[in-house]
Each structure stands twice: as structure tokens, then as C-alpha cells.
Amino acid sequence: xxxxxxxxxxxxxxxxxxxxxxxxxxxxxxxxxxxxxxxxxxxxxxxxxxxxxxxxxxxxxxxxxxxxxxxxxxxxxxxxxxxxxxxxxxxxxxxxxxxxxxxxxxxxxxxxxxxxxxxxxxxxxxxxxxxxxxxxxxxxxxxxxxxxxxxxxxxxxxxxxxxxxxxxxxxxxxxxxxxxxxxxxxxxxxxxxxxxxxxxxxxxxxxxxxxxxxxxxxxxxxxxxxxxxxxxxxxxxxxxxxxxxxxxxxxxxxxxxxxxxxxxxxxxxxxxxxxxxxxxxxxxxxxxxxxxxxxxxxxxxxxxxxxxxxxxxxxxxxxxxx
Amino acid sequence: xxxxxxxxxxxxxxxxxxxxxxxxxxxxxxxxxxxxxxxxxxxxxxxxxxxxxxxxxxxxxxxxxxxxxxxxxxxxxxxxxxxxxxxxxxxxxxxxxxxxxxxxxxxxxxxxxxxxxxxxxxxxxxxxxxxxxxxxxxxxxxxxxxxxxxxxxxxxxxxxxxxxxxxxxxxxxxxxxxxxxxxxxxxxxxxxxxxxxxxxxxxxxxxxxxxxxxxxxxxxxxxxxxxxxxxxxxxxxxxxxxxxxxxxxxxxxxxxxxxxxxxxxxxxxxxxxxxxxxxxxxxxxxxxxxxxxxxxxxxxxxxxxxxxxxxxxxxxxxxxxx
Numbered sequence: 053x054x055x056x057x058x059x060x061x062x063x064x065x066x067x068x069x070x071x072x073x074x075x076x077x078x079x080x081x082x083x084x085x086x087x088x089x090x091x092x093x094x095x096x097x098x099x100x101x102x103x104x105x106x107x108x109x110x111x112x113x114x115x116x117x118x119x120x121x122x123x124x125x126x127x128x129x130x131x132x133x134x135x136x137x138x139x140x141x142x143x144x145x146x147x148x149x150x151x152x153x154x155x156x157x158x159x160x161x162x163x164x165x166x167x168x169x170x171x172x173x174x175x176x177x178x179x180x181x182x183x184x185x186x187x188x189x190x191x192x193x194x195x196x197x198x199x200x201x202x203x204x205x206x207x208x209x210x211x212x213x214x215x216x217x218x219x220x221x222x223x224x225x226x227x228x229x230x231x232x233x234x235x236x237x238x239x240x241x242x243x244x245x246x247x248x249x250x251x252x253x254x255x256x257x258x259x260x261x262x263x264x265x266x267x268x269x270x271x272x273x274x275x276x277x278x279x280x281x282x283x284x285x286x287x288x289x290x291x292x293x294x295x296x297x298x299x300x301x302x303x304x305x306x307x308x309x310x311x312x313x314x315x316x317x318x319x320x321x322x323x324x325x326x327x328x329x330x331x332x333x334x335x336x337x338x339x340x341x342x343x344x345x346x347x348x349x350x351x352x353x354x355x356x357x358x359x360x361x362x363x364x365x366x367x368x369x370x371x372x373x374x
Numbered sequence: 375x376x377x378x379x380x381x382x383x384x385x386x387x388x389x390x391x392x393x394x395x396x397x398x399x400x401x402x403x404x405x406x407x408x409x410x411x412x413x414x415x416x417x418x419x420x421x422x423x424x425x426x427x428x429x430x431x432x433x434x435x436x437x438x439x440x441x442x443x444x445x446x447x448x449x450x451x452x453x454x455x456x457x458x459x460x461x462x463x464x465x466x467x468x469x470x471x472x473x474x475x476x477x478x479x480x481x482x483x484x485x486x487x488x489x490x491x492x493x494x495x496x497x498x499x500x501x502x503x504x505x506x507x508x509x510x511x512x513x514x515x516x517x518x519x520x521x522x523x524x525x526x527x528x529x530x531x532x533x534x535x536x537x538x539x540x541x542x543x544x545x546x547x548x549x550x551x552x553x554x555x556x557x558x559x560x561x562x563x564x565x566x567x568x569x570x571x572x573x574x575x576x577x578x579x580x581x582x583x584x585x586x587x588x589x590x591x592x593x594x595x596x597x598x599x600x601x602x603x604x605x606x607x608x609x610x611x612x613x614x615x616x617x618x619x620x621x622x623x624x625x626x627x628x629x630x631x632x633x634x635x636x637x638x639x640x641x642x643x644x645x646x647x648x649x650x651x652x653x654x655x656x657x658x659x660x661x662x663x664x665x666x667x668x669x670x671x672x673x674x675x676x677x678x679x680x681x682x683x684x685x686x687x688x689x690x691x692x693x694x695x696x
Contacts, residue, residue, distance in 0.1 A: 072422075079601025093424060094434050100394075100422040102415060107597040108568060111621045115419050134597070240562060240590055246430060257592070263602035268562055268611075270579070270592030275429040275456070279401025280585035282690055289590075299433045310696045368604055374632045 055185060058166045059192035062122050062148055065165075070197055071120040073190065074102045074147075076109045076138045080259045081126040081152075084183035086251020087341045088124070088190040098198045106134035113141050121147040124189070126182050128172075130158020139163035150189065152182045175349075178217050178342055179210060187338060205332040209339055212330060216339075217346045220326035224347050228354035231319050235290055236358040238317070240268035242284075244293045244307055246275055247300030249323075249340040252348065256292070260352040264363045274303040278310070287316040292351075294344050295322040297329060298337020321347055377507060380488045381514035384444050384470055387487075392519055393442040395512065396424045396469075398431045398460045402581045403448040403474075406505035408573020409663045410446070410512040420520045428456035432463050441468040446511070448473070448504050450494075452480020461485035472511065474504045497671075500539050500664055501532060509660060527654040531661055534652060538661075539668045542648035546669050550676035553641050557612055558680040560639070562590035564606075566615045566629055568597055569622030571645075571662040574670065578614070582674040586685045596625040600632070609638040614673075616666050617644040619651060620659020643669055 063070055073092055075085035082105055092101035102114055106125075117123075123142035127135040130153035140163055142149050151164025154172045161167050171180050178184055188210060195203045235241075241261055245253035250273050257269035272281045274293075285291075291311055295304045301324075311318045323329075323340050326347060331339050356363045368374065385392055395414055397407035404427055414423035424436055428447075439445075445464035449457040452475035462485055464471050473486025476494045483489050493502050500506055510532060517525045557563075563583055567575035572595050579591035594603045596615075607613075613633055617626045623646075633640045645651075645662050648669060653661050678685050690696065 079598060082598070082601075093436050095437050097437050100438070105595055105597040105601075107625050108595070108622055111624060112416050112569060114415050115417050116422070132601075247434060258594075258598065258602035263605045266605055268590070268592070268606060270590070272580075273427055273430070275427040276401060276404070276580065278691075278696055279404075279427075279454075280580040282696070283585045283588055283688060284590060285690065300430055302433060303429050306696070310690075314690065314694075366605060368607065368632075368636065369600075372636075374600055374604070374628070 055188045056192050058150070059189055059196045061166065062193055063196045065148060066120050068197070069120045070099065070122060070193070072100050072102065072116055073193065074104060074109070074114065074117065074121060074123045076104045076106050076123055077126045077135055078106050078132055080255060081128060081182065083251050083255030083259065084126065085124065085186055086254070087183065087248045087338055088186045090248045091187065091190055091338055092194065095200060096194045096198065099194060106132065106138040109138045110134060110141050113145065117142065117145045117147055119146040121145070122150065123147050124150045124186060125160060125164070126152040126186065127158065127160050128154050130155035130160045136160050136163060152185060175221070175346065176218050177214055178346055179214050183345060184210070184213065184342055202332070202334045206335045206338070209331040209335050213339055213342055216327050216330055217343055220343055220347050221350055223326060224350055228350045231351055232354035232358040235317070235355070238290045240290070242270055242272050242289065242291045244272050244274050244277060244291060244304070245296060246273055246303040247296055247298060247340070248337050249294050249296040249344055252341045252344045253294060256348050260348060263369070264352065265356060265359065265361055274300070274307040277307045282310060285311065285314045289315060290317040291315055292319045292321065294348070295320060295324070296337060296340040297323045298340065300337070321351070377510045378514050380472070381511055381518045383488065384515055385518045387470060388442050390519070391442045392421065392444060392515070394422050394424065394438055395515065396426060396431070396436065396439065396443060396445045396464070398426045398428050398445055399448045399457055400428050400454050402577060403450060403504065405573050405577030405581065406448065407446065407508055409505065409570045409660055410508045412570045413509065413512055413660055414516065417522060418516045418520065421516060428454065428460040431460045432456060435463050435467065439464065439467045439469055443467070443469040444472065445469050446472045446508060447482060447486070448475070448508065449480065449482050450476050452477035452482045458482050458485060474507060497543070497668065498540050499536055500668055501536050505667060506532070506535065506664055524654070524656045528657045528660070531653040531657050535661055535664055538649050538652055539665055542665055542669050543672055545648060546672055550672045553673055554676035554680040557639070557677070560612045562612070564592055564594050564611065564613045566594050566596050566599060566613060566626070567618060568595055568625040569618055569620055569662070570659050571616050571618040571666055574663045574666045575616060577667070578670050582670060585691070586674065587678060587681065587683055596622070596629040599629045604632060607633065607636045611637060612639040613637055614641045614643065616670070617642055617646065618659060618662040619645045620662065622659070643673070
């Protein structure tokens with residue numbers, strides 16, 4: 053489905069009264085929604101939003117969920133039971149639903165008023181990944197409903213994000229190998245980020261390290277770092293810092309300055325240095341996570357290579373009952 | 375200040391048009407706000423809410439922040455610069471502000487339209503702790519604005535929470551010593567919870583373990599556990615499970631069932647078994663975090679004893695520049 057047309061249809065079907073957008077998924081798909089939820093909170097005066105792991109949404113749906121809500125759901129396989137159930141809960145409450153999946157026969161699709169069956173695997177076309185589709189849809193909904201002042205530069209950003217990410221992936225490749233060599237014996241990593249990027253600190257921890265490599269990990273918000281977490285800092289603790297562009301960069305810089313003094317194992321992945329500043333300042337922060345996902349996937353791959361650990365290997369997921 | 379009177383004043387000052395409540399703080403104070411934010415999302419049809427680490431709120435204030443918003447801020451010392459700055463940002467946008475602190479001379483107070491200088495140290499009076507004050511204020515605001523169907527039983531819960539928590543603390547004491555003895559050599563813990571309690575999984579990780587004991591830790595939402603994190607499970611990985619009462623208990627039970635099969639180091643802290651079911655089912659989930667804070671503090675203390683680690687010892691906070 054075409055994103056901008058869908059945005060228009062959603063706003064029209066609500067008779068212009070759209071009031072909430074809920075983002076509902078599990079794990080990696082939920083991670084991909086973080087930036088869209090963040091965008092609404094930061095930019096919309098008419099809409100509110102919520103970001104829910106699907107089973108919590110099913111058990112405790114938001115009180116406001118109803119006819120003027122839209123619920124965006126994503127499941128790569130399309131059959132995540134909690135996400136399919138959440139779509140049913142949303143429908144029952146009278147909300148519009150948008151479903152994203154890779155699977156044309158997904159159980160999520162019959163529960164979706166609008167759907168996007170995305171492509172997957174071409175690392176050079178991030179624009180067609182669910183994260184970019186959902187962000188584009190969200191920004192387009194806000195623009196359709198109330199006007200978004202930076203919509204034109206946002207569109208220009210979308211037009212060049214594939215190129216920006218491709219260049220960044222090439223640039224970072226040698227570094228990922230050095231990273232993997234240096235950190236190959238580490239059992240645990242902290243991942244820092246802020247603003248629109250925080251979702252990917254969480255995502256790199258739970259998906260790329262815990263799920264795919266069985267390594268211990270924890271995300272830390274750069275703004276929270278100084279209010280507890282930083283006391284674990286020492287020369288032996290590894291930190292990965294996703295330095296974003298935009299309004300919360302100050303928070304990342306402050307954390308990095310501290311780490312520069314008291315830590316010795318710090319890997320910095322800097323969106324600015326990797327060329328995201330080709331996108332206009334007014335919107336670049338919303339593209340941080342798209343860049344970080346792709347670039348951090350290269351780090352993930354390099355680490356898996358030194359461990360000779362297949363990133364698709366699971367010991368529980370899809371293998372045992374739970 | 376008296377909670378219910380304050381709720382009435384806030385609603386009245388907004389001319390009944392109150393539309394958002396933002397919860398803004400850092401670290402442990404932010405943790406204490408999680409349940410209030412959760413309550414609004416779960417129960418209010420008229421209000422929306424947001425939960426912000428203060429420096430992110432300062433750098434990217436929500437677009438909706440304005441005259442019909444109330445911003446609740448908390449700083450134990452009363453001088454956390456990011457929180458004081460957030461209060462200024464809120465005021466500048468025309469929002470009402472509520473400040474909570476332990477310090478009568480707090481820099482936060484002149485920026486607070488309403489303030490609560492709470493007491494601290496009497497572990498048997500949790501009702502006067504900031505978490506309970508903020509929850510009571512939030513529930514009272516919702517009730518004042520639109521009516522909350524379970525307000526009477528909520529009030530009864532508040533009346534007995536001190537007793538419930540006191541009993542639970544006594545009951546759990548021997549177990550905390552066994553826990554500390556068993557886990558004294560562990561360098562890292564995962565802390566699981568869901569629903570209203572998730573804030574305290576985060577809080578136990580960042581405050582009680584990372585900040586106070588320099589131990590590695592990570593919170594996991596019980597609902598997210600099966601979508602990535604559970605792949606780290608093995609017989610050597612320690613998990614602390616805060617089993618709550620209420621609508622998301624299913625999520626905790628599912629995670630616990632899995633851990634029962636594949637993990638061997640699992641400490642269960644069960645609100646039901648510890649007597650929280652004395653509070654009516656319709657509201658007990660909102661009291662989970664009040665119980666968990668007090669009970670988990672006993673676990674924290676026992677662990678610090680076996681390590682001979684002073685819980686007030688810091689290596690960076692308040693000692694170096696950052």
C-alpha cells in the first residue's frame with residue numbers, strides 16, 4: 053500500500069478526529085516503532101501516542117482506545133500470537149488498524165484495515181523496511197491532520213536515506229572488524245543512546261546481543277546515565293554509544309565525555325561522522341535509528357564472525373514450548 | 375500539601391480542561407513515577423500522559439505541553455539541575471507544576487505551583503513516600519476530572535498499604551538473607567516485571583544494583599522476554615522476578631514457567647504471596663510497585679551486607695565533575 057495515500061485514508065475515515073496512534077508489537081518489531089512514537093510526542097499537537105509490547109496491550113488496553121484511534125501493528129512473521137490478538141482487541145474497540153509484515157499469508161493481515169507487506173533482505177533499501185514505512189506513515193498522518201512544518205525536508209530525507217545508509221555501512225566495515233576483535237571475550241555490553249535513537253539501544257541489546265548471540269546486555273538512556281547507571285563504569289566495562297544527531301545530542305556528548313575519562317572500552321557509533329548530516333537539521337534526528345539499525349547490524353555481524361556464532365541460531369525461540 | 379485538595383485545585387485552575395499529565399524526573403525519582411503514568415494510560419479517557427527523563431524533556435519538550443498540562447516533578451535532593459530546568463521549561467509553556475522533594479530549601483520549590491516536601495526514612499510509612507503521594511495525586515486528579523469507578527477501594531488500599539508492606543517486609547527478611555548468601559558471587563542480574571511494576575524492574579537494576587552496589591544489571595519486561603531476551607537463559611544466569619497482582623500477572627507467570635524449566639537461579643518476589651491481595655482486585659495492580667520497592671530494598675540490603683558494601687558509597691555521583 054502507498055504510505056501517503058494510506059495516511060489520507062486513515063485521517064479521512066476518522067472524519068478528521070483522529071486522536072491517538074498506538075504502536076503495538078513485540079521485540080524487534082516494537083523497537084522499529086520507537087521513533088514513530090517519539091515523533092508524535094515531539095511534534096504533534098493533536099495526536100497522542102503509546103508504545104506497547106503486544107501482550108500488555110492485550111491485557112491492559114489503553115482507556116482511550118476507540119473509534120478515533122489508529123493502532124499500528126508489526127510482526128515480521130505475521131503470526132506473532134500476541135500481536136494478532138492485539139489487532140483483534142483494537143478492532144473490537146472500534147479502532148482502525150494498520151498491519152505490517154513480511155509474510156503475504158500472515159494471520160495479522162485479515163485483522164488489518166490497511167496493510168504493508170514489506171520486502172526484506174536488500175540491505176541497501178532501508179526505505180522499504182518496516183521502520184522507515186512506519187515513520188513515513190506516522191509523519192504523513194501528522195502532516196495530513198494538522199500540517200507538519202518540516203514535511204518537505206522530511207520527504208527529501210526519505211529520498212536520500214538509502215544512499216546515506218549505504219555510505220555509512222561501507223565506511224564502518226573496517227571498524228566493525230576491529231571492534232569484534234577487541235571485544236570478542238566480553239560477556240556483557242551496555243548500549244547508550246537518547247532521543248529517537250533510544251529504541252535502538254534497547255533493540256541492539258535485546259535482539260542483536262541477547263537473542264542472536266546469547267550475550268548479556270542492557271540499554272541505558274544517555275540522560276539517565278548520570279542518575280544511577282554510571283556507577284558501574286570502570287576500565288573493564290564495555291559501552292557502545294550510539295551518538296545521534298539532533299536535539300538530544302548534548303545528552304550523548306555528556307555521557308561520552310564522562311566515559312572518555314573513566315572507561316577504556318568504549319565504541320562510538322556517531323551518526324554525524326557517518327554522514328547523516330546530509331539530511332536537514334530540522335528532521336535528521338528522526339533518521340538516526342534508521343542509520344543505527346543498519347550500521348549496528350554490521351557490528352553484530354562482525355561479532356558473530358569472531359565467535360563463529362550463527363545469527364539465526366536459537367535455543368528456545370521456535371524450538372521449545374513457551 | 376494535602377493530596378486531594380491539590381488535585382481539586384489543579385483541575386479547577388485548568389477550568390476543567392486538563393489534558394495531559396507529564397511525569398518528569400531522573401533515576402530513582404523517575405522510577406517512582408512509572409505507576410502513575412501507567413495508571414493514566416490504563417484508566418483515563420480524558421487525560422494522556424508522558425514519562426520523561428528530565429534532560430530529554432528539557433531538550434525535546436512534548437509538542438502538546440501548554441496551559442492545559444500539569445507537570446509533576448520529583449527530586450529527592452530538590453536540586454537535580456535537569457529536573458529544576460524541566461520545571462522552568464514547563465512553566466514557560468504555561469503548564470501547572472507540582473514539585474516533590476525531601477529538601478525544604480530545594481531549588482525545585484520556587485518553580486512548583488504545588489509542592490510536597492515529603493518525609494523519608496520511616497520504612498513503615500510508605501504512604502508518605504513520593505511514589506505513593508504521586509500515585510494518590512494522579513488517581514485523585516483523574517477522579518476529580520472524570521470520575522474513577524474504583525476510587526473508594528483505591529482509598530481503602532491507601533489506608534492499609536502501610537500495614538501490608540510492613541507485614542511483607544517482616545515475612546521476606548529470612549529469604550533475603552538466603553538470597554544474598556546464594557547470589558553473593560554473581561556479577562550480573564536480570565530483573566523481570568510487567569504492567570505497573572515494570573518501573574521497579576528498571577529501578578532495582580539501575581538504582582539498587584548498578585548505582586548502590588556497582589553490579590551489572592538489566593530490566594526485562596515479562597511480555598518482551600519471549601521476543602529476544604529469553605535466549606540468554608541458562609542455568610548460570612540469575613533472574614529476579616517481581617510477580618505482580620493484576621491484569622498482567624499472566625505475563626509474569628508465563629515467564630516464570632519458562633524459567634522454571636530452563637534456569638536454575640531464579641528468585642521470585644510474589645506480591646500475592648506477600649499479602650497484597652488484601653487490597654481489592656480492581657486496584658491492587660497499582661499498589662504492586664509500592665510493595666516491590668520496600669521488599670526489594672530488603673533484598674538490596676541483604677546483598678550489600680554479604681559484600682560489606684555501603685549502599686551510600688559512590689565513586690562518581692557527587693564526587694567528580696560530569
